[in-house]
């Protein structure tokens with residue numbers, strides 16, 4: 120991975136952000152996700168996020184029910200190519216393929232999570248429809264995506280916004296779990312109900328034909 124120093128907050132700021140997330144979750148974020156065998160694509164082993172990877176957001180999985188709601192809100196069908204930027208254990212691309220017949224691509228910087236995602240895709244029988252790339256999401260080409268899903272931080276969403284608006288086509292959709300994208304007003308805001316963080320809120324944007332130039336800048340507050 121090539122680090123982009125200008126984008127990364129100083130270590131203590133990132134520590135504060137992680138601390139804030141811990142508080143939001145009401146307790147320590149375990150790096151070990153508990154398997155729930157009632158759902159598809161479940162980990163066959165306990166997931167341990169690598170502690171040597173420099174990442175822009177910690178690994179906290181979207182609950183599967185919320186992930187399905189994200190895909191529903193985006194109106195995903197078998198015609199879609201769904202990219203999850205920072206794909207964690209791969210659940211969103213796997214659900215997109217298994218439940219909606221879409222193609223899925225996960226971009227994830229942590230090699231252990233990429234390996235786990237590939238194993239989950241095989242276990243779910245969708246390895247031919249999903250792909251996981253070990254990559255920094257800021258370096259990923261998303262131009263063939265028709266739907267992009269995000270569960271990152273507000274400021275990372277704002278940093279990503281120009282790239283998404285330049286590479287995606289008009290009509291493509293972006294859904295973010297819990298975090299907005301600066302002053303780009305979402306087309307829809309959906310309350311996805313209670314989850315481990317309290318309530319899950321989903322934001323949907325559709326790429327417009329004419330992109331206002333201010334959205335191609337990252338100067339606004341997240």
Ligand SMILES: C[S@@+](CC[C@H](N)C(=O)[O-])C[C@H]1O[C@@H](n2cnc3c(N)ncnc32)[C@H](O)[C@@H]1O
Pocket residue numbers: 173174175176177178179180181182203204205206207208210211226227228229232254255256257269270271296
């Ligand atoms: C909050 S988790 C979301 C996981 C998954 N999208 C979900 O909703 O279940 C954020 C993920 O982004 C990954 N990540 C953080 N910074 C990244 C970067 N620069 N490039 C690629 N992945 C990154 C983390 O390793 C983590 O798995």
